[in-house]
Amino acid sequence: MNNIDKKYLKTIYILFKKELMGYFNSPIAYIFIGVFLIVGNWLFFKNFYIIGQASMRAYFELLPWIFLFLAPAITMRLWAEEKKNGTIEFLLTLPLTDWQIVLSKFFGGLAFLFISLLLTITIPISLVSIGNVDWGPVIGGYLGALFLGGAYLALGLFISSLTKNQIIAFILALVTSFIAFIIGANFVLIGAPQFLVPIMSFMGLGTHFYNIARGVLDSKDIIYYLSFIFVFLYLNARVIETRGWK
Amino acid sequence: MIEISNLTKKFGTNVVLDDISFSVKKGEILGFLGPNGAGKTTTMKIITSFWTPTKGTVKIDGVDVMVDSMATRKKIGYLPETVPLYDDMRVYEYLKFVAEIRGIDKGRIKERMASVVGSCGLKQVIRKPIEELSKGFRQRVGLAQAIMHEPDILILDEPTTGLDPNQIAEIRDLIKKIGKEKTIIFSTHILSEVSATCDRAIIINNGKIVAEGSPGNLVKQAGGKEIVYIKVRGPRDVVLEKLKEMENIESVEYKDKEAENIFGFNIVPKAGVDIREHLSMKVVKNNWNIYELYRESVSLEDVFMDLTK
Numbered sequence: 130m131n132n133i134d135k136k137y138l139k140t141i142y143i144l145f146k147k148e149l150m151g152y153f154n155s156p157i158a159y160i161f162i163g164v165f166l167i168v169g170n171w172l173f174f175k176n177f178y179i180i181g182q183a184s185m186r187a188y189f190e191l192l193p194w195i196f197l198f199l200a201p202a203i204t205m206r207l208w209a210e211e212k213k214n215g216t217i218e219f220l221l222t223l224p225l226t227d228w229q230i231v232l233s234k235f236f237g238g239l240a241f242l243f244i245s246l247l248l249t250i251t252i253p254i255s256l257v258s259i260g261n262v263d264w265g266p267v268i269g270g271y272l273g274a275l276f277l278g279g280a281y282l283a284l285g286l287f288i289s290s291l292t293k294n295q296i297i298a299f300i301l302a303l304v305t306s307f308i309a310f311i312i313g314a315n316f317v318l319i320g321a322p323q324f325l326v327p328i329m330s331f332m333g334l335g336t337h338f339y340n341i342a343r344g345v346l347d348s349k350d351i352i353y354y355l356s357f358i359f360v361f362l363y364l365n366a367r368v369i370e371t372r373g374w375k
Numbered sequence: 376m377i378e379i380s381n382l383t384k385k386f387g388t389n390v391v392l393d394d395i396s397f398s399v400k401k402g403e404i405l406g407f408l409g410p411n412g413a414g415k416t417t418t419m420k421i422i423t424s425f426w427t428p429t430k431g432t433v434k435i436d437g438v439d440v441m442v443d444s445m446a447t448r449k450k451i452g453y454l455p456e457t458v459p460l461y462d463d464m465r466v467y468e469y470l471k472f473v474a475e476i477r478g479i480d481k482g483r484i485k486e487r488m489a490s491v492v493g494s495c496g497l498k499q500v501i502r503k504p505i506e507e508l509s510k511g512f513r514q515r516v517g518l519a520q521a522i523m524h525e526p527d528i529l530i531l532d533e534p535t536t537g538l539d540p541n542q543i544a545e546i547r548d549l550i551k552k553i554g555k556e557k558t559i560i561f562s563t564h565i566l567s568e569v570s571a572t573c574d575r576a577i578i579i580n581n582g583k584i585v586a587e588g589s590p591g592n593l594v595k596q597a598g599g600k601e602i603v604y605i606k607v608r609g610p611r612d613v614v615l616e617k618l619k620e621m622e623n624i625e626s627v628e629y630k631d632k633e634a635e636n637i638f639g640f641n642i643v644p645k646a647g648v649d650i651r652e653h654l655s656m657k658v659v660k661n662n663w664n665i666y667e668l669y670r671e672s673v674s675l676e677d678v679f680m681d682l683t684k
Contacts, residue, residue, distance in 0.1 A: 136478065140476065140478070143472070143475045143476050144476065147461075147472055147476075151461070151463065154463040154464065155463055214457070214459065214460070214461070214462065215455055215456075215457030215458065215459045216459040216460065216461060217459075218420075218423075218425055218453070218455040218457070218459055219453070219455070219459035219520070220459075221424075221425055222423040222424055222425050222448060222451070222453050223448065223476060223477070224444075224445045224446075224448040224449045224478075225476075226445075372425070372426060
């Protein structure tokens with residue numbers, strides 16, 4: 130790796146560090162994580178001992194819906210706050226490319242999501258106490274959660290770049306993520322025109338998540354998520370480049 | 376050092392900058408004057424690559440900011456009008472972040488931080504959260520941010536706005552001190568600031584340059600007008616009448632009243648004529664008494680108001 134690439138990555142790392150620290154400098158991050166853990170665990174363990182299966186399937190059924198709130202909460206401030214504080218002028222006049230800044234923010238959010246997921250480790254641990262665990266779907270579930278979370282974050286980050294207002298960023302990200310998630314769900318497809326069904330089924334974030342969460346790692350699903358993330362990061366970089374926000 | 380040619384910026388149909396050109400030499404402190412909305416901030420945002428121009432070029436040391444923005448950005452330190460601080464950080468965390476992101480070598484970060492903390496007087500607040508800082512200190516932290524990477528050029532957008540008189544004086548001294556080694560453009564609408572700190576001033580209005588020169592020259596350009604003020608004891612209307620009869624006078628107006636029968640008048644003489652001797656004789660001849668007599672030249676304030684009406 131030559132010097133310029135190293136410097137490029139190092140700058141991303143410095144910014145990434147600032148973004149991640151930014152979460153933990155405010156009490157809000159702890160509240161997010163707290164609520165995420167409580168809601169997830171409560172909804173899961175409520176039925177866990179009744180069903181008595183050593184499986185996390187129920188949890189990963191739930192997770193996309195919880196993420197629907199967590200991810201926009203993570204991304205809402207990322208650009209909106211820089212704009213409100215005027216730090217955006219500092220950031221965008223540094224000798225950095227727009228991509229460097231967008232990537233730092235994305236990976237900052239992803240790292241936060243990763244930490245939140247890491248703290249749910251109590252669930253698989255309690256599975257072990259109850260019986261033999263099939264680890265494939267557990268690992269697949271976590272992996273899928275990261276991909277799905279990444280997709281939500283990329284979308285939410287893009288939306289945050291369009292506005293100065295955190296609340297608007299949150300609500301818009303929630304609504305669009307919701308649509309992107311359910312567009313491929315069965316109950317939506319039933320009502321859709323026949324020719325749109327395969328497209329919608331492929332476009333939906335949810336379909337691909339449940340594929341991976343079953344423990345089936347198909348390159349189609351991974352490519353889908355990576356493209357989804359790339360598209361919204363690209364749009365984000367374009368908005369930043371043209372300073373196209375209100 | 377900074378070369379701006381035919382710079383135009385439009386937002387939709389709204390022309391914010393209309394074909395302005397000027398240059399700044401190395402080591403110069405340039406004051407950028409103009410009413411709100413004149414285009415000062417826009418010009419600065421284009422120089423710093425925050426915005427792109429609709430037309431025209433900005434060159435830093437011969438390098439076009441549109442062509443090699445990464446190179447020009449490195450040479451510039453920028454303090455925007457809204458001081459860009461992360462409120463959730465402490466002062467030293469912020470400065471360290473600035474040093475790192477500016478790509479300062481690890482071994483030199485401590486030294487640079489100590490240097491900016493020293494020159495901006497931040498020692499006593501270094502451990503404080505930024506959100507607890509007073510406006511004056513926020514401004515200083517902002518300035519510290521701008522000089523961290525030892526840029527050749529400093530762009531300061533209204534660095535003294537919202538500060539109290541003591542803080543203004545401090546920031547101004549700081550700018551002067553830093554200005555010894557750097558090229559500075561700073562905008563303001565406080566005119567005394569320009570007279571006090573700048574080598575040269577540019578007055579801009581409605582996106583156009585309306586005057587340019589040293590503060591002294593700008594005043595001269597306004598026509599070298601002067602006002603003679605006289606305070607006299609005597610009947611007001613009669614005095615006014617008699618003064619108006621004098622030769623070489625453009626206008627006389629009643630200005631103020633100190634006490635019963637003691638009145639002040641502003642007299643504008645014809646250009647280049649010294650009327651003071653004549654004036655005092657006139658007063659004495661009429662058996663009035665002179666309480667005050669002085670001459671003042673038109674201030675930069677007047678030039679400014681005149682040009683940006």
